[in-house]
Amino acid sequence: MKFLRRNSAEQTATVDNDGGDQATRREAGDPTQPKGKPTPKRREAEGRKRGPVPPPPQTQREAIKRMRRNKPERRKAAAERRERMMAGDDRYLMQRDRGPVRAHVRDVVDSRRHLMGLFMPLVLIVFAVTLLRNPLLEQLATVFCLALLVTMVFEGLMLGRLVNKQVRAKFPDSAEKSLSLGWYAFIRAMQLRKLRVPRPRVTPKDAAKVG
Numbered sequence: 001m002k003f004l005r006r007n008s009a010e011q012t013a014t015v016d017n018d019g020g021d022q023a024t025r026r027e028a029g030d031p032t033q034p035k036g037k038p039t040p041k042r043r044e045a046e047g048r049k050r051g052p053v054p055p056p057p058q059t060q061r062e063a064i065k066r067m068r069r070n071k072p073e074r075r076k077a078a079a080e081r082r083e084r085m086m087a088g089d090d091r092y093l094m095q096r097d098r099g100p101v102r103a104h105v106r107d108v109v110d111s112r113r114h115l116m117g118l119f120m121p122l123v124l125i126v127f128a129v130t131l132l133r134n135p136l137l138e139q140l141a142t143v144f145c146l147a148l149l150v151t152m153v154f155e156g157l158m159l160g161r162l163v164n165k166q167v168r169a170k171f172p173d174s175a176e177k178s179l180s181l182g183w184y185a186f187i188r189a190m191q192l193r194k195l196r197v198p199r200p201r202v203t204p205k206d207a208a209k210v211g
Contacts, residue, residue, distance in 0.1 A: 088198040096184070097198065101174050104210075105163050105185050110200035111210040114159070114189040116152050121192075156186040 085092040088103065096102070126141045160182025167174060167181055188196060202210055 086197065086199045088201065093198065101167055101171050101176050101181070102184065104167060104170060105181055106188060106196075106198070106200070107202050107210045108163050108166055109159070109185050109188045110193070110196070111202045111204060111207040112159075113204055114155060115148075116155055116186070116189045117192060119148070119152060119190055122148060152190075156182070156189070159185050159189060 081092050090098045097106075123145075126145055129137050129141045160178070163181050163185045164178045167176065193200060
């Protein structure tokens with residue numbers, strides 16, 4: 001009986017010593033010892049590194065101060081988004097500009113010169129002429145505007161046919177409607193080249209490559 005009791009006591013002491021040694025090794029950072037708890041996820045680890053989330057502003061003045069403090073960061077992020085959008089990155093484009101079909105339509109428009117692109121500057125010139133209060137000049141400006149309008153309509157129809165023909169040949173499985181593609185090309189052709197979004201990636205010299 002004494003022998004059994006002594007063995008039991010020795011085993012208990014051995015277990016206690018092993019547990020203490022394992023705890024000591026875990027505290028010392030021994031990788032071979034089990035942690036006793038699941039490994040934290042990446043989000044939790046990053047959250048601990050970054051610290052707690054700041055509380056919401058309590059007053060309007062505090063909110064304004066926080067906005068001013070983060071203003072440079074917001075400007076930098078906005079400039080980066082703008083640059084990627086101008087470069088034609090689908091992730092930053094508007095819904096109407098996304099996809100390879102719309103990108104090809106833009107290339108077709110940008111690879112050609114269009115009289116429609118002069119519409120806005122010419123309208124400003126005609127408006128300035130009407131301010132002169134000269135009946136003859138006003139009549140000439142009216143006739144010029146009508147002729148320009150007819151020319152734009154004709155050019156827009158021809159551009160729409162060209163765009164749809166090339167899209168159907170290059171993207172036979174496209175579900176884009178012909179009217180939608182034609183209108184998209186018409187609107188882009190009316191804009192000045194420097195104001196087009198996204199930025200043109202081809203020039204009139206590349207018309208043969210695009211066609």
